[in-house]
Amino acid sequence: GESVGLHLPTLSVQEGDNSIINCAYSNSASDYFIWYKQESGKGPQFIIDIRSNMDKRQGQRVTVLLNKTVKHLSLQIAATQPGDSAVYFCAENLTRRGKLQFGAGTQVVVTP
Amino acid sequence: NAGVTQTPKFQVLKTGQSMTLQCAQDMNHEYMSWYRQDPGMGLRLIHYSVGAGITDQGEVPNGYNVSRSTTEDFPLRLLSAAPSQTSVYFCASSPRRLATGTHEMNTEAFFGQGTRLTVV
Numbered sequence: 001g002e003s004v005g006l007h008l009p010t011l012s013v014q015e016g017d018n019s020i021i022n023c024a025y026s027n028s029a030s031d032y033f034i035w036y037k038q039e040s041g042k043g044p045q046f047i048i049d050i051r052s053n054m055d056k057r058q059g060q061r062v063t064v065l066l067n068k069t070v071k072h073l074s075l076q077i078a079a080t081q082p083g084d085s086a087v088y089f090c091a092e093n094l095t096r097r098g099k100l101q102f103g104a105g106t107q108v109v110v111t112p
Numbered sequence: 113n114a115g116v117t118q119t120p121k122f123q124v125l126k127t128g129q130s131m132t133l134q135c136a137q138d139m140n141h142e143y144m145s146w147y148r149q150d151p152g153m154g155l156r157l158i159h160y161s162v163g164a165g166i167t168d169q170g171e172v173p174n175g176y177n178v179s180r181s182t183t184e185d186f187p188l189r190l191l192s193a194a195p196s197q198t199s200v201y202f203c204a205s206s207p208r209r210l211a212t213g214t215h216e217m218n219t220e221a222f223f224g225q226g227t228r229l230t231v232v
């Protein structure tokens with residue numbers, strides 16, 4: 001998993017398995033969280049978001065879980081595919097108006 | 113729909129040179145931001161703007177200036193480049209959305225493809 005501001009961990013996943021990427025956030029007042037995917041040489045791409053009045057949100061093959069009690073966020077990717085190989089960042093919105101604080105990221109490597 | 117467009121994609125500067133990184137968005141977003149990304153680290157906020165004519169500092173503003181004369185454009189200026197400014201720079205924009213009444217909602221940011229800057 002990752003924590004805001006620390007080193008970049010790597011998650012190696014076999015194709016077809018489920019991936020779980022973890023993130024610990026720092027500010028208990030944050031009320032909006034986003035997961036981004038960044039492929040090599042590209043900008044971050046929005047995956048899914050969740051507001052603090054929810055504890056789970058599902059998208060296409062992705063699920064985000066939010067545990068406010070322990071300030072923990074996770075991204076689950078179902079049936080991981082080679083195209084899922086990328087760095088995944090969680091971000092928290094501290095004060096609205098587009099200002100985001102990012103975690104250091106997790107490198108996901110999908111193996112055949 | 114182009115989204116967020118950054119130019120140039122690559123740039124090499126000598127220490128002390130100045131340059132402007134361009135950012136334009138065609139989504140009519142009120143909020144725009146500049147981030148830098150260094151190896152093994154997440155993105156760090158440099159400057160941001162909540163609308164034309166309004167800018168403010170982020171986490172790492174030193175050595176950078178910004179202006180926002182139009183909704184579409186948010187250039188980032190390096191007045192005297194230093195090797196410590198070698199990084200990948202991302203511009204982002206976000207829409208302003210209101211929930212019921214006037215309560216402002218948080219919204220996601222849309223990113224450009226980045227400018228890779230090397231200062232030698």
